[in-house]
Amino acid sequence: LPRYQDMIKNLKEEEYYIAGYARKSVGEKNDQARVRLLNKVCQSLKERSLVNKVFVSVSYKADDELLTQDNKRNEDLLAKINAEGDMQDKKKNPPL
Template identity: 40%
Template sequence: MIIGYVRKSPSDVNFETRLKLVQQMVDNLRDRSLVDKVYVSVSSHASSPFNERDLNKNDGIMEKLNHVTGNTSDMLEYLQSIDHDICLTSIDFAGIASRAYLVKDLLEEYPIIKKVAIETFISNNEILLLDSQLLLSDNQVLERFDCRKKLIQRSK
């Protein structure tokens, strides 16, 4: 099963713009990665632990999104409750996390995540499919998640 994860950093953009940007990421994952479910964090830092994301109110954005299964907490609950293999996919490395140790912790806590797929269409037009065991055993591969030293300007 392919699970998509969308994360949007906190910013001063207005409600409609944030809704449009998050929905576009959801739609991109559904169209390009053929995900079965999409979980969304509408306002969290890439450097924050997964269990601390989405603790604040989301101002109604989640209710307005189409084709979304839930937030980060819902995803973690789902991963805890199932017994089949998962491929977790996201747009860019920072879409999941910008700290390698957060990814390592996630993979160790949820061993049902067997693969991690990273869409890098923005920078080099490819999808990287990473084996979870390789990520856990090879720090050089895992360090690709240490990717955000400063904010990347994607589009306006």
């Protein structure tokens, strides 16, 4: 992990933007479990992978294209997740 984090730090020093992405597949998980699991992944991405921002898909279908995901936003779930938004937010706010 330290070598990996050093590599990420070097990329940031070179002004690379590090974005994280987390998703939960469509399934039988209830919303509370979905939020809890996505928050764990977001926290891990921020602490271990040192990402600048995290974007999430709360209900992902494997055959969906990445940039077309989340066309139907779930604002209630997104508000409970410690992330900067979903894939549509990522498209609207590219790194500088």
